[in-house]
Amino acid sequence: MGLLYFLIGFIVFLNIFSFANKKVFNKKLQPPFINAIGRWTMLSEYAFYSPNIANSYVMLLTTKDTSGSLNLIPTAVSSFEMQQKIFNLYHFIRQDTTLRDVLAHSVATYYMNVNPEIDNIQLSFFDYHLPKLSRYQQGERPELGDLFYFSEFTKRDVQPIIK
């Protein structure tokens, strides 16, 4: 029973002070067990939608046919939960410049496996530009913003590259 008290207290203690995780435990200094506990017990910051809400992102998947014209590949998902998860992927690609290429490669491989008739694929990630409240009132409307990432893959490329 004592051990149980200790465990509950310890885990909740970690959670309560979780906001300090990123500041106190520098990623380089963070030992693997802390990382593992972090994944298990939500040792991450509780900063939902803060301090501000960033721009959203849009991914366009296109394929070039023999005549050279671009066709859009459908990326609609079956549930809103899945949509939320896929959006997190876009967010990751936007934020993490070091892993962008491998993530894009993974996405391209997946869509090529789903659509075996396609032999090339272009991934374009755009910022979603939503006008401010006042500008919307003045008639400005949402549109695709800057292209922040683009890559192109052919069937030959989409073999696993990381071992």
Next chain:
Amino acid sequence: MFNLSLNKNTFLSLCVFRCGVAALTLIHILSLYNDYDTLYSSNGIIREEVNTLILDNTPVLTIHALTHWVAKYSQCQEAQAINLVLFVYITALIFIFLGFMTRFSALIAFLIHTALDNGATVLSYGYDSFTNNCLLYCILMPVGYYYSVDNFIFKRKNAEDTPLSRLSIRLLQIQLCTIYFMSGINKSFGSDWYNGECIWRAVMQPPLGKIDMSFLATFPFIAVSIGISVLIIEIFYPFFIHFTRIHKYFICIVILMHLSIAITLNLWFFAGIMIIWNIAAYGIPIYTRTENASTKSLTDTRL
């Protein structure tokens, strides 16, 4: 003025926590039924080797490792192994809901959920972390001692109140207060929460905004008031929730806030887990305390 005491229904709160978490997690995994391969197979949208790279080779349990292990020992294909793992997961969640071998079922569900979460790290968000947390609490806290199959099998009566159950509820409360307070403080550093822009962005941008809320541009004060209300609710949550005069109204406001998030932003599961946590940690203690107080005052009046 402030009431920090707990009543004797701590096991009822823990029972609600157990059933709520199990039911919501069950609905969540079933809602992803068509996407299991996309999410969790080694050739899914995040390939196994990419996920390993993202995890920076941290030694954590992933769904890929688990399915390889299951496939090896049961000599089946990867897709079948995923289905087998998910079948065990769903069964464990049903057992938690029923209170059957609660701690063991919670341990199984927790391990599989951890593996699912680690197997698709870049696809997981706040809800997944909360669920993982709740399943861990279902292992550690005495959640299976009230209206459970375990009670029926071991011929136990519904437990009333123990130091461990009180500690468990208290810790849920402390964590909930910390979550809201930290979230509110972090938001308060952003200027957009004061001028309505955050609310505007939240409801109008894909993939969250589902309902046409463009009328907010005509009546911006609505967005401004909602933004400031969110800050007030979150920062002052630990204060208002213990303030006897208003706590029962305040908990309704918090639940309404999460319901609005669910409807307007389509974050049903995230809202659901927060509502369950609020009801278990504060809703039941507050309402049963109020009920007891009114019964007591009625008895006093009659006397």
